[in-house]
Amino acid sequence: MLIKWHKIAEDISELTTLTEIEIANKKICVAIHNEVLFACAAKCPHASGVMANGFIDALGNIVCPLHRYKFNLKNGLNVSGEGYFLKTYPIEHRKEGIFVGFNQNNFL
Numbered sequence: 001m002l003i004k005w006h007k008i009a010e011d012i013s014e015l016t017t018l019t020e021i022e023i024a025n026k027k028i029c030v031a032i033h034n035e036v037l038f039a040c041a042a043k044c045p046h047a048s049g050v051m052a053n054g055f056i057d058a059l060g061n062i063v064c065p066l067h068r069y070k071f072n073l074k075n076g077l078n079v080s081g082e083g084y085f086l087k088t089y090p091i092e093h094r095k096e097g098i099f100v101g102f103n104q105n106n107f108l
């Protein structure tokens with residue numbers, strides 16, 4: 001798998017708990033939970049709720065603001081059981097900044 005990395009911020013301090021970011025013509029949602037970074041699709045796979053307008057529950061799941069379906073931020077699993085899947089992206093905090101990776105095969 002060929003991953004292309006895109007810089008989204010210089011530092012974690014530029015991000016809030018849930019931040020919608022547009023990078024390389026793609027909108028994503030960046031989440032911070034217990035100082036760990038996650039990245040997922042900006043829109044809910046159920047009916048396009050804006051994930052950055054939701055919240056993160058005590059277990060670290062992202063909760064969609066529209067119908068409260070919950071997704072594991074690590075792997076996108078729909079932990080509330082409705083059978084959807086939220087796309088997630090690799091994210092890395094490096095000394096040059098924060099980078100999100102897109103699979104080139106899906107990206108092009």
Ligand code: FES
Nearest residue numbers: 044047049064067
């Ligand atoms: S749009 Fe997200 S749960 Fe329905």
